[in-house]
Amino acid sequence: MTDELKLDSVGLHVLHNALANITAEMALVMMKTAYSTIFNEGLDFSTVLLDRTGNLIAEKNYTPSMMGAIPNTVRWTLEELGEEFFQPGDVVVHNDPYRGNCHMPEHMMMKPIFRDDELIAFAGCMGHVAEIGGKAVGSFAADATDCYQEGLRLPPVKLFEQGRYNEQVWRIILANHRTPRNTWGDFHAMIGALTVGERRLMALIDRYDTAIIREGAGSLIDYSERRLRAEIDELPDGEYSAAMWVEDDGVTADPFEVKVKVVIRGDEIIADFTGSSGQVKGPMNAVYVVAASAVYNAVFCITDPMMLIPRNSGCYRPVRIIAPPGSVVNCKHPAPSVGGNTDLQPKLIDLLLEAMAKAAPDKVAAATGGSSSNLLFGGVHPETGQFYSNYHYDGMGTGGTLSKDGNDAETTRHSNCRNTPIEVFEHRYPLLTLDHGLVQDSGGPGRHRGGLATYRTLRVMADEITFSALFDRCKIAPPGLAGGKESKGAEILVRRAGEPEYRRFDQVFGVASPTKFTNVVLRRGDELRYRTAGGGGYGPPEERDRELVALDVLDGYVSAQAAERDYAAPVLPIGGRS
């Protein structure tokens, strides 16, 4: 005997909340049971439910960078291997960026959900696994020239086959990751989330019946499509273009260009990246789903910033993407792509918003810091004797808008992640945090100032630690918008123990790029200091409220010298960190 669920507006609301709460509970399982700080502190993962054809039904989208990937990994797996590939009790893992994933560290796990031998849905979970082998500790080789240097690539393969461990696959994976214990724990956290998702969806189906849930999920998707089309229809038709240069690819010092034309026609949007540079040698290439995630992100910022429309596949239908194969926004195998997700994607979002500023000036922001400021490190922990590895990132500034200043110390717009608390960080890794704070004068001047970047200084507390970094927005600072000015860019420096000053990594170690390097060994007492990038300013700085300039100086956000220089505003001199 099932309960009645009438699929009117109230019933659909009840169903949407029920499905969304399942994905939220899945996310809690991930957070509470994972071994790695990137999951239980950083929240670099997403949990979802999808229908049997790969349509997204509900999500707890901690990381919007995965929006384009999640439905496509499932749909393309179905298309490539067929529905018959999936059996009850299976868990499939997949991190192939050429088959729908964002980049190699992102692992999608999918669990088919059956009722009476009929496939009815998938529980899904995508997360950034902190160590997957490859040439760099932390699997983030900023100088990689092909995907084989970036770690172990898995096409869709089964971790569990009809409820049993597929031990052969596990053995291959664990033998190729530097921290197999963490992989074991994190994979099981993901599998636990899928199991909870399956259990809760089955309970919902038991309560209301399969046909009702299926029809309701379809209605929710159609509803979201109608709502998003209505929002797009409100925007003025037209073609809106923008272009940007990205400073380098990690292997060569050459900048590359990305162009986009956003076409709004009625109730649909086309984002056309034709004319962008060809794929580059280093790992700043994006794969198709990364470009797609950036487009969805920017479109949702414009059309539904308060997230009132249920996020499911219906939201994706009115959005069409043209990402030329072989270009830097849709690289082809075996191009490296780890930084395309973390560092090109946020800039693609900035670029799309810049283009759409002409259509919706009140809904956009100036450029963000635009880099995840990726810092990877690993080694043997002096207290445990165990090998460890960590992927670390910090907040940057977001851009000013028509109505407000940018946010300070926020992780990139596409990641929505948290940094790791210093107490946890120091407990887990042999690094001492000497300081951490907001960078004065890092926000781009404007009527509405860009948000402030962050700085951090770390001292090595082990005999040696191997570091890699992929920082961007160092040579080309985040631009302002509508007359606003650019912000202060990022940098990363090192001071060897006993030396008096901090210097660039290329000066000390001879690496090709001062901010994108791989496997540099620092020793006990060495210090690493970095600064993320601030957000661009919005509107002419001279139009900024004088009182706000004075408050910025009092708060230490802007120095007295910068207030005079950028805002022509003589104010009280108050000290602060530069």
Place this chain on the structure above:
Amino acid sequence: MSAGGLWIAFDRPWHETSVVNCPICGRLILRQAWEFDGGAGRIQVCGESCEELYESYWKPAHGTMVGQ
């Protein structure tokens, strides 16, 4: 859709690791492609909707695509 459009199935062995991208939108083409006459030869794309995208936007914006 055009009257001459049709689905073409690919016979890919399980050990084939390469993938093909749609020349219009860039998405993956895996087991089957939608083939139609683009005006300068037949074009294989990821689905019928890409033929519509080609006719309504791609061709006016970028010109006729030479078929494979």
